[in-house]
Amino acid sequence: MTALTWIFDGLLTAAMVYLAWSLLSERDLFKAVVLFIAFGLLMALAWVRLRAPDIALAEAAISAGLSGVLLLDAVGAIRSPNPVPEDTSSDSG
Amino acid sequence: MTQSERGRKMFIESGKKEKFPMERHGMLLLNRIFHRFLLLCLLWWVLTEGYPGSWWFGLPGVTVTTAATLGLSSRFTWHWRPLGMIRFVPFFFLQSLHGGIDVAWRALHRQTPMNPALFDFPLRLPHGPARVFLANTVSLLPGTCSADLSEECLKVHVLDGSIAIHTRLQAVEEHVAALFGLSIPPAERFEEASPHE
Amino acid sequence: MNDFYLAVSAFLLVNILVGLVRILRGPTPPDRMLMAQMFGTTGVGILLLLSEAMGLPVLRDVALLFALLGALATVSFVRRYWPVEFAEEESKE
Amino acid sequence: MMFEEWISSALVCAGAFFYLAGTLGMLRFPDIYTRLHAVTKADNLGLGLLAAGLMLRAESWPAMIKLALIWMLALVTSATACYLVANNALRAGLPPVLGRYRSGSRP
Secondary structure (H helix, E strand, O other): HHHHHHHHHHHHHHHHHHHHHHHHOOHHHHHHHHHHHHHHHHHHHHHHHHHHHHHHHHHHHHHHOOOOHHHHHHHHOOOOOOOOOOOOOOOOO | HHHHHHHHHHHOOOOOOOHOOOHHHHHHHHHHHHHHHHHHHHHHHHHHOOOOOHHHHHHHHHHHHHHHHHHHHHOOOOOOHHHHHHHHHHHHHHHHHHHHHHHHHHHOOOOOOEOOOEEEEEOOOOOHHHHHHHHHHHHOOOOOEEEEEEEOOEEEOOEOOOOHHHHHHHHHHHHHHHHHOOOOOOOOOOOOOOOOO | OEEEEEEEEEEEEEEHHHHHHHHHHHHOOHHHHHHHHHHHHHHHHHHHHHHHHOOOOOHHHHHHHHHOOOEEEEEEEHHHHOOHHHHHHHHOO | OOOHHHHHHHHHHHHHHHHHHHHHHHOOOOHHHHHHHHHHHHHHHHHHHHHHHHHHOOHHHHHHHHHHHHHHHHHHHHHHHHHHHHHHHHHHOOOOOOOOOOOOOOO
């Protein structure tokens, strides 16, 4: 355990706690989903630091692959169609 | 021009194998099966990092996968020319390095100087995987980003509209054509000026 | 030598944590989504460095999975959350 | 051996530098299209140089090829994602910033 590992682990833990808090207290659902995807990545890194690469593998597949896609799909189904451009009218083509 | 017609004809004929005589067809099929089998074996070897015990599981898996790919992908065969590949890879590396340093300079500069523009780049490549490959390559080369692949044009977003973007993209297109063994008509001269200025 | 790789991976971690700002205040949803993809890419880099620093070659498989699934969330975002193309086609028919 | 290690370290540092440039680009570039450039650059050069540096120190041939495979996989996925986002943004009518731009003086 050198000082560098302490720094790395401390940063990772602090970022995860901050990210968890901000995604739970977020009102905008889409923003919360994106934060959740980022959180899943840091979670996988944490499993790696705990020397559990198999769980990290599962975490990567579930958080990046499965939950991200499912949650985005759900948020898209909840919201009205064509939600993105707020400052531009439907000037497509 | 005749060369380009020949290239297109070759491209069209590569899709319909049933015109060949029966024996030739069989040989080609065997050849293809063999190549695919070798490729999948290589992939398995790489994925297991050469662990010898894994071949008990790997060989049956590779065999089944070879059979499955033959059943699934008869339409999407394409051939990369080795010579084109040897020319393409260093070209791609040099171009990415050059463009990457350029974009990094813009990002690190105090004022982020840039001059973004949208270009319509007329395509000379025939329809098919070569065009998709070109669009992806253009996206990967920093400084350019393909935004819309339509019937005749590739809409490209560039970070700096004042550089000779057409010449650069034509060079990329020629390399892709060489990679796929296609011949394309000679380049036309373009006015190298930003259309939005 | 291991310290060097750990230091670089800590640097990359700081890098994505700074990029978190873009998720929190990106003006449009695609900006946020792009930053999530950036998280994935940087995560691949961190995992490769950690596999060298910690002496765990298994982590390359985790990195492979991240590279494979990293863009999946973006694709789902474009097709499901922000389906402009489908809306256009429906309105034409 | 020493020489190889130096080259490897230099390549890893260069990769980290391009990651930094990509993040800074994400933060500072004016619109979604220009930010796409930053992301694909981090994918291509950052990961590429980093993987190249680690390839020099890989313990076996398959490990080396696997690193290259990871890089190529990341290239394919990032190119696809880049095209999808840019195309969709264009269709949705998100206006790109065009013409000369410097931070602080939006045209």
